[in-house]
Amino acid sequence: RVKRLFDAFANKPTVYGVATALARNPEQVAAMKAAGWEIASHGLKWVEHKDMPEAEERAAIAEAIRLHTEVVGAAPEGWYNGRCSMNTVRLAAETGQFAYVSDTYDDDLPYWLRVEGRDQLIIPYTLDANDMRFATPQGFNTADHFFTYLRDAFDTLYAEGLAGAPKMMSIGLHNRLIGRPGRIAGLRRFLEHIAGHEGVWTPRRIEIARHWAAHHPPIDRIEPSALSKAEFVAQFGGVFEHSPWIAEGAFGLELGPAHDTAIGLHNALARVFRSAPPAQRLGVLTAHPDLAGKLAAARRLTAESTSEQASVGLDALTDAERAAFTELNEAYVAKHGFPFIIAVRDHDKAGILNAFRTRLANDSEAEFAEACRQVERIALLRLEDMLD
DSSP: OHHHHHHHTTOOOEEEEOHHHHHHOHHHHHHHHHHTOEEEEOOSSSOOOTTOOHHHHHHHHHHHHHHHHHHHSSOOSEEOOSSOOTTHHHHHHHTSOOSEEOOOOOOSSOEEEEETTEEEEEOOOOSSSBGGGGSSTTSOOSHHHHHHHHHHHHHHHHHHHHTTOOOOOOOBOOHHHHTSHHHHHHHHHHHHHHHTSTTOOOOOHHHHHHHHHHHSOOOOOOOGGGSOHHHHHHHHTTSSTTOHHHHHHHHTSOOOGGGSSHHHHHHHHHHHHHHSOHHHHHHHHHTSOOTTOHHHHTTOSOHHHHHHHHHTTTTSOOHHHHHHHHHHHHHHHHHHSSOOOOOGGGSOHHHHHHHHHHHHTSOHHHHHHHHHHHHHHHHHHHHHHHHO
16 A cells, blocks of 8 residues: 555665664565665664664674575665664664664754764654554644645745755655554655645655765864873863963863864863862963054964954055054053954954053953953854864
């Protein structure tokens, strides 16, 4: 019944096949191959992996690949276990066998995951747009419930696509569930619904993987959370001017993939800076150079400061402008005890001078807080250059 429905709409699905089950059902395997369906791996046996020792799970994955290849006549290119452990995605990726792994549920698009020095494509699966909810509490009770949920999910994603951000929608199906006559009507109505929309692609998952690899290949980028402490400090120790202790502190904050972006890593570094005693934060402020000051004239700025000041023309001042900056620098340091700090890339030269004059009139407590905010802003801009 399910196959006839797919044939009627010229859809070829991906089947997740448990290797031992495939071995026991040769006629079904032959029918799926003849229909051009993709047969991906669903593991060796339908058992829980969550408490399985790593060595045992690694062996089970290897045996699943071996038996699948023997039974189907071709090795699986996709993997979805469904009852995975914390190690499953990594172990599947480490085999180097799979064009994609689907043991995640965390996105509406594929993405690349770096595993042991290898880029593994992840094509997330779904537990919500899934007929298993016919068999769970607060799930689907009728075909209309199933159709309405699928339709609403599709319509939301389709609208996002029309707005310029195309998405992927996965639907989980099981013959014993969706194949019942009172339920399959909901799937038919959904297939009719999407057939009436332009630009909808209903590929097998292996075709998604090939498309993604061809058009959105992995980008070689720094992964801060994967660096050793020495590498991390060498890479990010200068983000806060001449203050490697901030990077050293951030390294100990349980960094993970969420910190591999500019915003994520900035949060970790800023936490260390914010929690430091005032005297230590003052040291960060005094490590910053004067704007267009003597260090710049002597070409003794850090590479980051040199680039930042040059971006708004502070390396090419007129005599009158240089005199104005010198006078303001001296007055500001004399009053507040630290140099004037501003994220110059957020301003032009005139705006910087105006801010200089305005902030010179602030009391030192308020100016200390503002200088700290500017230090954090400069750090974020530097991280965006490095990571984004």
